Amino acid sequence: MSQEWVAKSVGELVLEKPSRSKVFEKVGLDYCCKGHQALGVACAEKGIELSAILQALEAQDAAAHQEEDQTWRESVATAVDHIVSTHHVFMKECMPRLDFLTQKVANVHGHEDPRLLELRRIYLQFQEETYAHLEKEERVLFPMCLALAEGKTGAAMGGCHMSVQMPVNAMMHEHENHGANLESFRRLTDEFVPPADACNSWRAMLDGLHEMEQDLHRHIHKENSWLFPTAIELEKR
Numbered sequence: 040m041s042q043e044w045v046a047k048s049v050g051e052l053v054l055e056k057p058s059r060s061k062v063f064e065k066v067g068l069d070y071c072c073k074g075h076q077a078l079g080v081a082c083a084e085k086g087i088e089l090s091a092i093l094q095a096l097e098a099q100d101a102a103a104h105q106e107e108d109q110t111w112r113e114s115v116a117t118a119v120d121h122i123v124s125t126h127h128v129f130m131k132e133c134m135p136r137l138d139f140l141t142q143k144v145a146n147v148h149g150h151e152d153p154r155l156l157e158l159r160r161i162y163l164q165f166q167e168e169t170y171a172h173l174e175k176e177e178r179v180l181f182p183m184c185l186a187l188a189e190g191k192t193g194a195a196m197g198g199c200h201m202s203v204q205m206p207v208n209a210m211m212h213e214h215e216n217h218g219a220n221l222e223s224f225r226r227l228t229d230e231f232v233p234p235a236d237a238c239n240s241w242r243a244m245l246d247g248l249h250e251m252e253q254d255l256h257r258h259i260h261k262e263n264s265w266l267f268p269t270a271i272e273l274e275k276r
């Protein structure tokens with residue numbers, strides 16, 4: 040049965056069972072921005088042994104006894120509501136804290152580990168882009184998705200004749216930037232592992248960055264693999 044998984048896209052595999060994301064996270068396989076790639080292709084590109092991944096996925100599926108909550112994708116409305124109230128709220132809560140911590144740790148320890156200065160520089164840019172990104176989704180793209188789900192087009196959408204494909208492309212492009220920034224945070228912090236003598240602020244910063252990475256991966260996955268393709272399908276009908 041697991042041979043069927045080889046041709047399936049990584050995003051699809053996670054949509055079926057979200058806990059599979061843990062397996063992909065462990066080996067650094069991108070299931071959000073590159074979620075469209077078939078598992079076989081993604082493994083070949085990353086030099087990951089396919090049989091080991093298939094085994095790990097089977098073990099993960101067996102371990103996840105409980106039915107995972109999939110109710111968020113019952114409709115476009117439930118998906119938008121879930122993404123905004125869960126993932127957007129999470130980002131708006133964690134970014135001010137990480138803004139404080141990345142600045143503090145860079146100021147105090149930047150001379151010991153100059154990568155902290157680079158981390159701070161990238162974080163500031165990431166944060167600015169992310170606030171703007173959330174705003175664009177909430178003000179432009181998500182209302183378009185909701186209108187399409189209600190069967191509205193053109194004039195009914197406030198005279199807007201723009202295809203949903205345009206903002207979707209723009210948001211997916213920004214997701215790729217977010218993914219690249221998350222990779223930089225990981226690379227500049229030895230995979231979020233604190234040095235033995237790290238102070239509590241340093242540890243809290245790494246913990247916060249790691250937590251943000253996990254949430255943002257799930258967030259982007261839900262948009263790229265379900266919400267955006269669903270809106271595009273609705274528009275075609």
Ligand SMILES: [Fe+2]
Binds near residue numbers: 122126127176
């Ligand atoms: Fe979002």
Ligand SMILES: [Fe+2]
Binds near residue numbers: 210259
């Ligand atoms: Fe997004």
